[in-house]
Amino acid sequence: MTAHEESPFRAEVAQWMAANLAGEFACLKHRGGPGDEDAFPELRKAWERRLAEGDWTGLGWPRAHGGRELPVMHQVIFHEEYARAGGPGRMGHIGEGLIGPTLIAFGTEDQKARLLPGIRNGTTFWCQGYSEPGAGSDLANVRTRAVCDAASGDWLVSGQKVWTSLAHDSDWIFVLARCEPGSRGSKGLIFLMLPLDQPGIEIRPIRQMGGGAEFNEVFFDGARAAAADVLGEPGDGWRIAMALLGFERGISTLGQQMQFTHELEWVAKAARDNGSSRDALVRQRIARAWAGLRVMRANALRMLAGAAQAGQDGEDVDMALQREALIYKYYWSNWHRDLGQLALDVLGPLANVLDAGDTRRTRLQQMALFSRADTIYAGTNEIQLNIIASRGLGMPREARGQS
Numbered sequence: 500m501t502a503h504e505e506s507p508f509r510a511e512v513a514q515w516m517a518a519n520l521a522g523e524f525a526c527l528k529h530r531g532g533p534g535d536e537d538a539f540p541e542l543r544k545a546w547e548r549r550l551a552e553g554d555w556t557g558l559g560w561p562r563a564h565g566g567r568e569l570p571v572m573h574q575v576i577f578h579e580e581y582a583r584a585g586g587p588g589r590m591g592h593i594g595e596g597l598i599g600p601t602l603i604a605f606g607t608e609d610q611k612a613r614l615l616p617g618i619r620n621g622t623t624f625w626c627q628g629y630s631e632p633g634a635g636s637d638l639a640n641v642r643t644r645a646v647c648d649a650a651s652g653d654w655l656v657s658g659q660k661v662w663t664s665l666a667h668d669s670d671w672i673f674v675l676a677r678c679e680p681g682s683r684g685s686k687g688l689i690f691l692m693l694p695l696d697q698p699g700i701e702i703r704p705i706r707q708m709g710g711g712a713e714f715n716e717v718f719f720d721g722a723r724a725a726a727a728d729v730l731g732e733p734g735d736g737w738r739i740a741m742a743l744l745g746f747e748r749g750i751s752t753l754g755q756q757m758q759f760t761h762e763l764e765w766v767a768k769a770a771r772d773n774g775s776s777r778d779a780l781v782r783q784r785i786a787r788a789w790a791g792l793r794v795m796r797a798n799a800l801r802m803l804a805g806a807a808q809a810g811q812d813g814e815d816v817d818m819a820l821q822r823e824a825l826i827y828k829y830y831w832s833n834w835h836r837d838l839g840q841l842a843l844d845v846l847g848p849l850a851n852v853l854d855a856g857d858t859r860r861t862r863l864q865q866m867a868l869f870s871r872a873d874t875i876y877a878g879t880n881e882i883q884l885n886i887i888a889s890r891g892l893g894m895p896r897e898a899r900g901q902s
């Protein structure tokens with residue numbers, strides 16, 4: 500796509516955002532992002548419906564499923580302009596960006612017909628039930644059990660998930676569970692979809708150091724997943740779960756650079772306002788952060804070029820994004836964690852003082868505290884480095900112990 504073709508689309512998104520992120524939604528500007536997910540949940544759900552009415556959901560989905568089939572570059576532009584306008588953290592992200600594409604790839608016609616419209620229309624919200632105590636990086640160690648009820652064919656789920664983001668604000672959860680007793684590792688797993696509002700499910704919030712409670716423990720005690728809500732085949736859950744993670748590391752993360760730009764501007768402004776910008780080391784760190792953003796942008800464009808080429812060559816675009824994205828997650832998460840530390844250093848002793856009236860300082864504090872999580876979720880630093888070493892550099896895979 501040429502710059503000439505790009506700019507009308509860019510302008511269209513910017514105009515729509517300016518016209519709609521106003522009135523009742525004006526208070527959502529720059530809210531609900533990492534560390535601030537508790538902000539205005541109901542209003543942000545209403546915002547999802549507004550986005551859907553404006554045809555700004557399902558941008559990359561096939562038309563047959565209510566999407567717009569926009570090229571990758573248009574999707575990036577949307578994410579950039581969304582963040583540039585201060586668009587709020589997306590409540591619909593897990594539905595639209597993770598389970599939606601997975602349903603489109605692996606779902607039955609019945610599942611797609613029942614479950615995709617609510618995601619596309621911003622009326623059904625989803626959360627991800629993968630991690631458990633004892634199964635995080637080593638996800639194949641999941642112990643949550645799914646037992647088939649012979650009478651109905653439904654699956655009864657018992658066990659515990661943890662760190663489940665936004666479970667308390669969601670309608671459905673997808674769960675990786677063990678359906679073949681005695682199976683180990685990635686064998687004998689099932690990928691199930693369950694409504695959260697039912698007996699046998701208890702959601703307990705976990706308070707984070709930033710003050711919010713964005714994620715939860717979720718306990719299952721005989722909770723029911725309908726026979727029709729198995730995604731893929733029983734026993735083949737691992738393949739579905741891994742495909743979903745590929746979407747997690749794909750296009751949906753690209754818009755965050757614009758949000759990072761805002762945050763870096765806030766840090767630079769704080770440094771100018773309190774005089775710490777006179778410190779040569781602070782100036783250098785701000786300049787280095789700015790350069791890091793440019794590297795991130797260049798790497799994102801490289802990823803997109805790889806994906807576009809894969810599209811032309813008939814390869815799977817999302818698989819190509821995964822390959823190109825090997826260093827992307829590691830790079831942005833460490834960059835962002837460093838920015839959080841820089842924000843605290845710029846604030847100086849006031850970094851330790853809470854003042855709800857000082858919105859800018861509060862946001863920087865929240866950003867700094869939450870940025871510690873960036874190098875953990877969606878693959879920890881160490882796991883990312885292992886992947887780069889084995890898949891990117893052809894080194895031997897890590898030896899696996901028996902669990």
Ligand SMILES: Cc1cc2nc3c(=O)[nH]c(=O)nc-3n(C[C@H](O)[C@H](O)[C@H](O)COP(=O)(O)OP(=O)(O)OC[C@H]3O[C@@H](n4cnc5c(N)ncnc54)[C@H](O)[C@@H]3O)c2cc1C
Nearest residue numbers: 627628629630635636662663664872875876877879881882
């Ligand atoms: C903000 C946030 C939101 C999250 N949201 C969700 C969610 O919605 N749904 C969900 O299912 N999960 C979610 N998670 C969980 C996340 O996926 C896990 O935290 C992550 O996979 C790491 O697992 P763990 O916490 O069990 O740590 P562990 O796997 O126990 O790791 C502990 C430490 O050991 C290191 N380590 C582990 N294995 C190796 C190895 N083989 N080689 C070298 N070092 C190793 C890790 O790098 C880490 O430093 C979220 C996490 C966070 C922080």
